[in-house]
Amino acid sequence: MKGLKSIFLVLLIVFALVGCEYYLNFPQQTTTTQKNLAQLSEExxxxxxxxxxxxxxAELLNEYQQGLSDVENMIINVVRAYGETVVGVSNYVRQxxxxxxxxxxxGVIYKHIHDTSEYYVxxxxHVVDGAQEIRVVLEDGREITAELIGKDAQTDLAVIKFQLTDSLPTAVLGDSDELVRGQFAIAIGNPLGYEYYGSVTFGIVSGLARDIDIDYDGDNVIDWVATLxxxxxxxSPGNSGGGLFNIKGELIGINNMKIVESRVDDxxxxxxxxxxxxxxxxLELYGKVERPSLGxxxxxxxDILYNNELIRAGVIxxxxxxxxNGITYGVYVTSLVKNGSAYGYLQEGDIIIKYNGIEIKNFDTLRLQINNAKIGDIATLTIIRNNREMTVSFPLKKRP
Known part of the structure; x- marks a missing residue:
């Protein structure tokens, strides 16, 4: 109320200055105020x-901000501080x-090297896939040629960099292991192109570890289970690569997909x-993600059981x-790569039936587990050897 009273007082002063003599039919009396007004130039x-x-x-803005909730002000502060970390990324081909x-x-700026004026994004x-030229687009419309540092189709992530002497903010990377369902989430990106540059939407974290099957090479075989x-x-389309922030302004994720069905919302x-x-x-070290292999x-x-039946029937x-007897699934080891991860731990003829407690039905399911692993992870395999079940454990090495 105090702010509104101040505004009312200011407006009264304006009314007094402007215009009693213009809007009211008072007798023509020249006062000091009227003389001063008459002497004012138009400027x-x-x-x-x-x-x-x-x-x-200023009074109206102050009055409005005092009326905002604490949450609204926190969101506004996040956008003001980190909104500019989210940029446009354009994929060009040449014809x-x-x-x-x-x-x-x-894309989200996460690092700035001052000596070289380089920004990493x-x-x-899938935003830069197939690009013959990549450009970063700023909010003022400037386009800056960017360089691809590396990309990884399995995780759907890529790093690019560009040079600019202007000062831009960089995102603060949070800790997604600390997320809880129900906490606030702020998405910033460029839906449907740059006409809606820097759009801000607000919601909550609905789930912490949703496993989504990914077939990145289009062969109808699951290559990767993305935990999102x-x-x-x-x-919306165009938000891909944009930031998901918490209420403190920390980057907690990179938006990459949504379910698009008529019966599904948000x-x-x-x-x-x-x-x-x-x-x-x-990606910064190698330009790609180094992954392990069993060797x-x-x-x-x-498949072996099926072939055995064909041999017995004389078909082949x-x-x-x-x-x-009783073993109907798993992976039968036919050979080992010298000095590979499993070398010295597995033998030819072993049958792998579990990987870290997960049943291995065939080679595709085994490959899926390895694709989700990192170099140095410990692989614990349940195997059948000489008709006995046993376990072996060993660290995973770099894929040759």
Missing amino acids: DWNNLVKQVMDQVR NNVAILKSTGS ITNE IQHDAAI IGFAIPVNTVKYVIEQ ITGRAVE TGEITPIP
Whole structure:
């Protein structure tokens, strides 16, 4: 109320200055105020009005902000502090030596090297996939050519960098392991292109570890199980690569997909920032993510059993591969790579039936587990050897 009273007082003063003599039919009496007004130039008069109106606006803004909730003010502060960390990312292809815009997305500035004026940006792999030229787009419309540092299709992440002498903020990377369901989530990105640059939406973290099957090479075989954050902050095409922030302004994820169905609303997903940190480190070092391998070749037990039946029936010729009674699934080890991860731990003829407690039905399910592992992780395999079940454990080495 105090602010409103001040505004009312200012308006009364303006009314007194402007215009009793113009709007009221008082007798023509020249007062000191009227003489002073008559002596004001048009420029002075405009300045006076501007000063009064600026004060009115300031009072109104102050009154409005005092009426906002604490949460609203916190969101506003996050956007003010870190909104500019989210930039546009344009994917260009060349036709007849002319750059043609293929698609647009978003990215988040996470590092600034002052000596070289370089900014590093994390975005989605699918945003820059197939690009012959990448440009970072700022809010004022400037486009800056960017360099691809590396990308990883499995995690759908890519790192690019660009040079700029201007000072831009960098995101503060949070800890996605500390997330809890129900906490606030703020999405910033560029939905549907740059006409809606820097759009802000608000929601909550709906789920912490949603496993989404990914077939990144289109062969109808699951290559990767992405563990993502589910949230309900509205995202659209163009938000890909944009930031998901918590109420403190920390980056907690990179938005990368949503469920698009007529019966579904606001189910979006983001790559957890702890995954992002690991991939950033790998891409900066190697330009790709180094992954482990078991260092074996093998066959699915179900395929061996089927072949054995064909041999017994005389349909095909070959040698029967002995499989213990009651074993109907798993991976039969046919050879080992010297100095590979499993070398010295597994033997030819072993049958892998579990990986870290997860049943291994065939080679595809075994490959899926290895694709989700990191170099140095401990693999604990449950195997059948000489008709006995046993376990072996060993660290995973770099894929040769």
